[in-house]
Amino acid sequence: MQFVVVALSVALVGLATRARAAPPARAEAASCSAALLADYASRGIAQPERCSRKPRTTNIRTQQEPAKLYSVGRRIEPAKLYSVGTLVRPPTASFAGWFISGNVSGNFSALDQTEIFKMTNVVTNRFSDSSQTVGFGFNAGYLFAPWNNGILVGASASVDVLNQDTSHTFPGGFFLGQTAGVIGSVNAQLGFVGTPHFLIYGEAGPAFVRLDQKLNFSGPVTSVDTWATGVNVGIGAAYEPPDWQFAGHRLAIFSQVNRIFLPSVTFDNPGSPGFIYRNQNDIVQLKFGLRLELGDGEPRAPIIHDVPPVVRPVFGFH
Structure with a gap:
């Protein structure tokens, strides 16, 4: 009987020892807290490998x-x-700002002349003639982008020198005709920049034409000159080659078509005292030239x- 008691005592001591040597299952599953590590140290138990590493902490940094x-x-x-x-500031609007240009022009004139007998106001003759000539001209203006896009508005003024004679000739070298000398115009312009280097535009405004009516019926040439006020309408296109510059400014080539509408003009020429002459003249111009952009363009609104x-x-x- 004593042997049985001793055996049970030894068994109980062994179980207690093993229970103290190993932490509970839930402790194994728990994290390596400071209290658990202190308990391991007090019993002389080595720390598990999972507790020998420094605990991971997550830190969120911003970059x-x-x-x-x-x-x-x-x-x-x-x-x-x-x-x-x-x-x-975004890039400047292309073609905006001040500009000047020079051009050569082909000028096509159609002239209708009506001869009227003064005393009876009866039409005695009508003549229709046409002519072509080459001239030159200059233009200056300013364009800006009011809506910060490719639409440009502005104004320009131009002067063209024609010295274009349109006459009806008679046998013996006599003639009746008219010379269009100079055309000046002041125009409003509206344009659209389709690509960074390409502009199409239209213009319209009053035109002032110097006219000189001439005739030679029986002796020296006599003439009467006057200024006629009409309307100029034109369309054109300009292209800026990327590398073209002059004196540090952008340079463009352009072509333009203009139609000058003039009212009828009456002349009383001393070389034909019994008659007056009523002339109706329309002029078409085809221009080619170079355009110099004087500024760096019109800055668009800041963003x-x-x-x-x-x-x-x-x-x-x-």
Whole structure:
């Protein structure tokens, strides 16, 4: 009986020893807290391998990065990150600002002359003739972009020298005709920049033409001159080759078509005292020339960028 008691005592002591040597299962599953590590140290038990490493802690840091700009079919590049309130001016509007130009022109004139007997006011003759000549001219103006897009508006003034004779000739070298000397016009212009280097435009305004009516019926040439006021209407196109410059300014080539509508003008020429002459003249001009942009263009309105930085979480471990 004593042997049984001793055996049971030894068994109980062994079980107690093993129970103290190993932590409970739930403790194994728990994290390596400070209390558990102190308990291991008080009993002389080595720390488990999982507790020998420094506990991981998660820290979220922020990093400012440029916003990514993605575009279909283009290389992916980061977009510029502007600070809040930064003023940024986009590129200037092409063809905007002051300009001057010079041109050569082909001029086509149609002239209808009506001869009227003074005493009876009866038409005695009608003549229709035409002529062509080459002239030259100058133009200056200013364009700006009021809506910060490709639409330009402005004004221009031009002077063209023609010295164009349009006459009806008679046997013996006699003639009746008219010379268009100088055309001046002041125009409103409206244009559209289709591409950065291409402009199409239209213009309209009053035109002032120097006319000299001439005749020679029986002796010396006699003439009467006057200014006629009409209307100029034109359309044109200009192109800026990317590398063309003159004196540091952009240079463009242009072509333009103008139609000058003139009212009928009456002449009382002393070389034909019994008659008056009523002339109806229309002029078409085809111009080719060079255009010099004197400024750097009209700046578009500033854009205020208010782009907050992009915050991307970055995970790390101590």
